[in-house]
Amino acid sequence: MIAGVKGLLTTLRWLGKRPLTAHYPEQHLPVQERYMGFPALLTDDTADEPFCTGCMVCVRECPTQCMTAVMHDNPNVAEGTSHRRKIIETFEINLNRCILCGICVDVCALDAIEMSYEHELASFGRAGARADLEILLTLGRRYMEQSAWTPKNPEKNVAAVALAKKAAADAAKAAAAEGASSPAAGADAGGTAEAEGES
Amino acid sequence: MSLELMDVVWVSLWLFTLLNVVAVAALSLVWLERKLLGRMQGRVGPTRVGPFGLLQPIADGIKLLMKEDIAPGSSSRVLFFVAPLLVFVPSYMVWITIPFGRDLFVRNLDLGLFFFVALSVLGIVGLVLAGWSSNSKYAILGGFRSAAQLVSYEIPIIMTILVVAMLAGSLSFHDVVLAQDVVPYAAVQPLAFGVFLLAGLAEVGRTPFDIYHAESEVVGGPFVEYSGAHWAIFFLAEYINTFMVGALGALLFLGGWRWPVGDVPAAAGVALFLFKTYAIVAVIFWVRATYPRMRIDQLMSFGWKVLIPLSFAAFVVTAFQMFYGWPIWMLTLLSLVILVPPIYIQLRWQRTPAMALAKHYAEIAVAVHAQPRPVPVAAVTEAHAAPGTEDDA
Amino acid sequence: MTTERQHDTIDMMLNMGPQHPATHGVFRMVLTLDGERVLDVTPHIGYLHRGSEKLCEGESYGQVVTLFDRIDYIANLNNELAFCRAAERLMSIEVPERAMYIRVILAELNRVASHALFIGTYAIDLGAMTPVMYGFRERERIQNLFEAVTGARMMHNFIRIGGVKEDVPDDFGPRVRQLIGQVREGIEEMDRLLTFNEVYLARTRGVGVIDAATAISVGLTGPSLRGSGVAYDVRKDDPYEIYPYLSYKVPIGENGDCWDRYYVRLQECYESLSMISQCLDQMEAGPTMVQMRRIARPPKGEVYVHSENPRGDIGVYLVSDGTDKPYRLKIRPPSFCNLVGLAPMTRGSYIADAVAILGSLDIVLGEVDR
Numbered sequence: 001m002i003a004g005v006k007g008l009l010t011t012l013r014w015l016g017k018r019p020l021t022a023h024y025p026e027q028h029l030p031v032q033e034r035y036m037g038f039p040a041l042l043t044d045d046t047a048d049e050p051f052c053t054g055c056m057v058c059v060r061e062c063p064t065q066c067m068t069a070v071m072h073d074n075p076n077v078a079e080g081t082s083h084r085r086k087i088i089e090t091f092e093i094n095l096n097r098c099i100l101c102g103i104c105v106d107v108c109a110l111d112a113i114e115m116s117y118e119h120e121l122a123s124f125g126r127a128g129a130r131a132d133l134e135i136l137l138t139l140g141r142r143y144m145e146q147s148a149w150t151p152k153n154p155e156k157n158v159a160a161v162a163l164a165k166k167a168a169a170d171a172a173k174a175a176a177a178e179g180a181s182s183p184a185a186g187a188d189a190g191g192t193a194e195a196e197g198e199s
Numbered sequence: 200m201s202l203e204l205m206d207v208v209w210v211s212l213w214l215f216t217l218l219n220v221v222a223v224a225a226l227s228l229v230w231l232e233r234k235l236l237g238r239m240q241g242r243v244g245p246t247r248v249g250p251f252g253l254l255q256p257i258a259d260g261i262k263l264l265m266k267e268d269i270a271p272g273s274s275s276r277v278l279f280f281v282a283p284l285l286v287f288v289p290s291y292m293v294w295i296t297i298p299f300g301r302d303l304f305v306r307n308l309d310l311g312l313f314f315f316v317a318l319s320v321l322g323i324v325g326l327v328l329a330g331w332s333s334n335s336k337y338a339i340l341g342g343f344r345s346a347a348q349l350v351s352y353e354i355p356i357i358m359t360i361l362v363v364a365m366l367a368g369s370l371s372f373h374d375v376v377l378a379q380d381v382v383p384y385a386a387v388q389p390l391a392f393g394v395f396l397l398a399g400l401a402e403v404g405r406t407p408f409d410i411y412h413a414e415s416e417v418v419g420g421p422f423v424e425y426s427g428a429h430w431a432i433f434f435l436a437e438y439i440n441t442f443m444v445g446a447l448g449a450l451l452f453l454g455g456w457r458w459p460v461g462d463v464p465a466a467a468g469v470a471l472f473l474f475k476t477y478a479i480v481a482v483i484f485w486v487r488a489t490y491p492r493m494r495i496d497q498l499m500s501f502g503w504k505v506l507i508p509l510s511f512a513a514f515v516v517t518a519f520q521m522f523y524g525w526p527i528w529m530l531t532l533l534s535l536v537i538l539v540p541p542i543y544i545q546l547r548w549q550r551t552p553a554m555a556l557a558k559h560y561a562e563i564a565v566a567v568h569a570q571p572r573p574v575p576v577a578a579v580t581e582a583h584a585a586p587g588t589e590d591d592a
Numbered sequence: 593m594t595t596e597r598q599h600d601t602i603d604m605m606l607n608m609g610p611q612h613p614a615t616h617g618v619f620r621m622v623l624t625l626d627g628e629r630v631l632d633v634t635p636h637i638g639y640l641h642r643g644s645e646k647l648c649e650g651e652s653y654g655q656v657v658t659l660f661d662r663i664d665y666i667a668n669l670n671n672e673l674a675f676c677r678a679a680e681r682l683m684s685i686e687v688p689e690r691a692m693y694i695r696v697i698l699a700e701l702n703r704v705a706s707h708a709l710f711i712g713t714y715a716i717d718l719g720a721m722t723p724v725m726y727g728f729r730e731r732e733r734i735q736n737l738f739e740a741v742t743g744a745r746m747m748h749n750f751i752r753i754g755g756v757k758e759d760v761p762d763d764f765g766p767r768v769r770q771l772i773g774q775v776r777e778g779i780e781e782m783d784r785l786l787t788f789n790e791v792y793l794a795r796t797r798g799v800g801v802i803d804a805a806t807a808i809s810v811g812l813t814g815p816s817l818r819g820s821g822v823a824y825d826v827r828k829d830d831p832y833e834i835y836p837y838l839s840y841k842v843p844i845g846e847n848g849d850c851w852d853r854y855y856v857r858l859q860e861c862y863e864s865l866s867m868i869s870q871c872l873d874q875m876e877a878g879p880t881m882v883q884m885r886r887i888a889r890p891p892k893g894e895v896y897v898h899s900e901n902p903r904g905d906i907g908v909y910l911v912s913d914g915t916d917k918p919y920r921l922k923i924r925p926p927s928f929c930n931l932v933g934l935a936p937m938t939r940g941s942y943i944a945d946a947v948a949i950l951g952s953l954d955i956v957l958g959e960v961d962r
Contacts, residue, residue: 001542003550003788007489010784011239011722020241020729032736034761036743063655101658101749106757107886115743240725336606340943406719407791410944491791492719494944495628545790553793553851560845560855565823569839572874 031117033147036102038095038131040116040139042149047082047159049074050137051151052112054088058104066097067104076159083162088112091136095121095129111151116143213305214295221294225438226256231477232484239488263434266427271334274424278332283425283432285325289318290439297446298372300456300468311372312360315447316353319402322436323349326411329433330421341420344411344495348401351502352408355398358510359391362517363451376455383454387527390534391513392452394506396479399444401502404437405483407490408498441480449475505541512537603631606943610639614717614947617957621934623946630946633938635931640961648921653679653753653888656918661747663923664959666709667902669695669702669738672751677832678897678908679753682890690878691755692833697768697871698741698750700864704775705734706902707857707864710954711782714854717951718795723782730778737771753888755881765872772865779861787858796850800937800949803848810936811929814904815856816953820848826900838870850952857902857954887916903927903954923962927955 022029031037044051054071074087104113116139123129131139143149154161230245230253237244245252270279296311298304308314323346330342364370366387367378385392401408411420422433449455453475456468463471493501513534520530608614608621615621618639624632644663648656660671673695680687687695712727735745741760742750750757786792802812807820817824825842827835843859845852890912898907904926911920930953937949 001545001550001790003784004490004790007785007789008485010781011485011489014239014241017241019238019243020732021243023243023246032740032743034741034743035739061652061655063651063658099658099747100744101747102743102757103654103658103749106654236721240722241729242725336604340606406721409719488722489785490720490789491715491786491795493791494795494942496942497791497794549790549793550788553788553797556846557787557855560843560852560859563846564841564843564859565828566841567828567839569870570836572837 031119035117035119036100036115037118038098038100038116038121038139039093039104039113039136040118040143041088041091041113041133041136042111042140042144043137044082044157044159046161047076047084049076049082049084049159050088050112050133050140051110051157052088052091053084053086053110054091055086055110057107057109058113061103061107062098063101063103064097064099066094068092080163082159083166084159088133091133093131093136095131109153109156111153111157114140114143114149116140117146118142210305217294217305218291220299221291221439221442222435224442225435226260228438228442228480229256229259231480232487235481235484236488239485260431263431264428268427268429269424271424273334275332275334278328279424280429282325282329282332282421283429283436285328286322287325287432287436287439289321289325290436290443293318293443296372297443297450298376298455299472300465301462303465303469304373307371307373309369309371312364312370312375316357316360319356319440320353322440323353326421329425333421333424335424337419337423338421341411341423345404345421347495348404348408348411348498348502351499352398352401352506355394355502355506355510356402358507358514359395359398360451362388362391362510362513365514365517365521372450372455376450376457379454379458380461382527383452383458385452387530388452388513388517388534389531390509390537391517392448393538394510394513395452396444396448396482398502398506398510399448400483400486401498403440403444403483405441406487407492410492410495410498441483442476445476445479445483446472448479453479509537509541608946615950616713616955617960619950619955619957619960621946621950623938623943625943628942630938630941630943633935633946635934637928637931637957637960640957642958642962644962645921645923648918650917652916653890653918654886656921657752658747658749661749662958663925663962664901664903664906664927664956665746666956667702667706668746668748669698669751670899670901671906672748673699673833674897674899674901674906674908675910676751676753677899678895678910679888679890681897682893682895682910682912683753683884683888685754685882685884687755687833688879688882689834690759690875691880693871693875694756694760694880695751696833696835696838697868697875698738698748700868700871701734701737701768701771703864703902704779704861705731707861708734708775708779708782710857710902711779711786711854714948714951714954715782715786715792717947718792720786720789720792723785726778726782726785730775733771733774733778737767740767752881754884755879757881759880765875768868768872772869776862776865779858783858787855793851795944795948796854796952798847799850799941799945800952801847801849802933802937806936807848807933810933812904812933813929814901814926815860816853816904816930816933818843818856819845819853819952821846826898826905830898832899834871834874837874838867840867840870850948853952853954889914889916898924901926903956903959904930906959925959925962927953927957927959931955931960 042051043049052069053074054069056069059065059067059069068091069088070090071086072089074082074084076082076087077085100115102115105115118139121129151157155165156162233255234244234252245255248255248258270276293315295305296308296314298307326345326349327342330338330345333339363375363384366384367375369375369378404411422430425433449472455475456463456472460467460471516533516537517530519525520527520533604625606623606625608623610618610620620636620639622634622636623630644659648659651659657672657675660675661668664671708727708730712724715721715723738748739745741764742748742757802810802820804820804822807817808822812820813824821844823842823844826832828842840863841859843856843863845856892912892914894909894911896907896909898905900906905924906926907924909920909922909924910918913919934950934953938946941949
């Protein structure tokens with residue numbers, strides 16, 4: 001009897017409390033900062049190109065093999081705006097297969113892919129879940145803004161920083177080479193001058 | 200008595216109105232249950248269909264009517280079709296005698312209470328027929344269970360109704376309400392009220408007595424093979440029955456449209472009656488939210504060993520009071536005294552041993568004591584390190 | 593239909609088939625009935641077999657962790673921990689202490705979440721429809737914390753070989769302490785609704801009794817075994833991670849009925865919450881991952897490591913041939929072995945009890961079928 005009455009009072013007390021329901025879609029519960037949504041590709045604004053070079057490490061490591069990627073030569077290298085010799089040409093993620101495990105982000109050394117906050121990507125067609133490069137870059141752009149994203153390794157990956165670093169290193173090497181006075185150093189200087197001319 | 204055309208038209212109009220009123224009331228119960236249960240569980244009920252989800256029952260009804268009516272191939276077609284009607288029609292017919300307010304009834308039968316009892320038994324036949332004609336094991340099990348349960352729990356209902364009839368001196372609903380001018384019968388005979396509510400719960404098939412159509416066991420019991428409109432009829436009949444138990448409780452025990460206000464305009468009386476009915480129905484839903492369901496043998500034990508003796512005790516005590524002319528409060532006192540033994544038995548033989556057991560478990564739980572922690576090692580070790588070699592921090 | 597002629601009656605065979613609201617997943621129980629009494633029960637499993645063990649043979653060790661998330665989909669972090677411990681034992685890795693504390697905190701939180709789900713679903717099997725909502729509310733709180741720490745509410749992929757993926761956020765300590773208080777209140781609410789409720793006591797006391805000797809011989813582990821009075825808990829008897837530095841109680845029952853198994857799990861929730869609080873007190877700063885190669889290549893060998901899942905003793909048998917993918921990975925799932933106890937428990941009880949007994953074993957079909 002007593003326990004039954006206590007139980008009745010417990011349920012009765014809930015009539016005075018606010019319900020826990022979040023009325024979707026009018027009310028979206030915010031995701032936490034570390035939330036792993038669908039993967040998205042990030043853009044290097046200093047070179048106006050994706051970070052992704054198509055190295056295929058993430059494609060290989062994906063447990064469900066949901067990604068395909070093709071790389072090609074980077075036209076921006078010749079113009080001197082980027083240090084990436086290869087750049088991604090096509091990239092497709094089958095979002096139906098992605099299990100949101102985050103392994104692709106863990107293995108990427110180029111800061112190219114991140115788990116975005118996207119989780120509401122339902123579409124009306126079966127092929128609607130195949131995200132191509134354009135979609136992934138758009139999602140990535142949104143993620144970069146939402147999370148105030150900064151690269152983990154800017155010296156290696158951000159084009160402006162990498163190019164500046166390389167230029168500084170080359171200048172230092174040239175100065176060192178010119179500073180030497182021995183014939184070997186002179187031959188070296190010639191060698192380095194040739195190398196400089198090529199790069 | 201000649202049957203004039205005007206009489207026939209008039210009565211038909213009344214019946215049609217009654218049909219609609221009862222149907223709307225049952226649908227409102229569907230809405231109320233979902234909302235109330237939702238709020239008690241920390242969620243909202245239906246909110247999308249209409250304001251506050253008020254049109255949800257109508258949406259459910261339309262959906263059910265549009266579904267395909269499947270009958271199992273091996274079922275007996277005629278019986279399969281007739282069974283829902285046998286459940287539904289008696290539930291409706293009782294409403295002919297039930298007064299919603301002063302002079303607001305279709306027929307004030309002198310044998311109103313008897314009429315109610317007689318018709319409610321017909322519903323049982325329909326359930327058993329549904330279970331049998333479905334030709335499915337789950338349905339058969341549900342049918343057997345429902346037969347046993349419903350027939351057993353008719354007896355306490357009949358006895359408590361007899362108690363009310365004795366106190367009021369009449370079997371007519373109207374007279375019973377009029378007799379509760381001063382004090383409602385719930386205060387006079389709380390024992391009968393309690394027994395009536397519990398037995399009513401069992402008659403309707405509501406938790407904790409809903410084993411015969413429990414989803415988690417017999418997946419619907421006698422209703423398991425019904426779909427679409429036929430199932431909608433069973434569903435509606437269940438809610439009409441729930442409303443009826445509430446209405447009966449309000450009329451027989453809570454003073455209907457009269458207590459405590461006496462003679463008021465009809466609309467106010469109806470409002471008061473409906474308020475009492477919905478209050479009882481809300482309690483029924485509240486119990487549904489809280490209690491698990493009883494097993495069939497426990498249910499039968501409870502019915503035969505607890506409710507039936509209690510109902511007979513209520514009957515006998517009322518008879519004594521009426522014969523010896525004891526004051527009314529004596530009846531209340533005796534009712535409460537009679538309620539003490541079952542409560543005591545439950546506390547002494549079920550709750551106390553369970554609590555003692557819990558206490559005992561708290562004592563015999565094996566305690567594991569923390570070992571002293573070594574100073575945390577700041578160095579990280581490298582994988583594949585040969586034993587004996589250690590890297591520096 | 594079995595035909596056993598006893599007094600000219602035929603035993604009825606009732607199929608609680610793969611589609612049934614109360615069988616906790618796709619599980620088929622064939623009951624042989626004599627009226628309402630169960631004479632025998634034959635479980636049929638395999639409806640959720642996904643070939644997990646075979647899949648593991650084709651995936652690298654980092655990818656196997658994601659598979660282990662999904663084997664017992666309610667106790668994800670405990671499974672990740674079980675596998676990572678096996679791989680670490682094979683590779684002779686010593687995990688940094690802070691990582692061990694984080695792992696244990698997450699594993700115990702997952703245990704509470706799993707038991708909250710058990711209490712809720714057990715209640716709704718028996719007809720009480722409210723505790724399940726309260727239980728899932730507690731799970732929501734815990735899963736929100738998981739989302740803040742690991743990035744995912746359910747399939748975390750957080751506990752890695754050699755430690756954890758990354759350190760916990762800065763507000764972890766205060767947030768978890770607040771969570772412990774809230775979850776304790778929620779579990780107490782379900783406790784108040786169920787434990788001494790008259791109808792609940794009638795449905796679970798004396799139902800599905802299994803004595804200690806039969807339980808051990810049948811292979812029960814976890815709370816189902818502890819309900820029969822055997823105080824075997826891998827955290828106590830074969831301690832791992834930082835469990836030796838915690839003081840806690842291992843609740844046991846005596847009668848071996850459904851109520852005891854439920855009560856053991858309820859008390860375990862409270863014990864886990866106190867363990868988490870101790871971990872927070874003891875945790876210190878430090879590294880959360882050993883320095884190791886990204887691609888794990890254990891040396892040739894085999895290892896069997898067992899841990900305490902919310903459901904029992906989960907064992908991982910790992911055979912490595914020196915490559916970066918396991919050669920053979922066998923899982924000893926607690927639910928699968930606990931299911932053998934279903935038959936001795938159910939013989940002689942009613943049909944409604946069959947549902948109650950199955951619920952009290954707390955099986956997860958993902959684990960049973962892998």
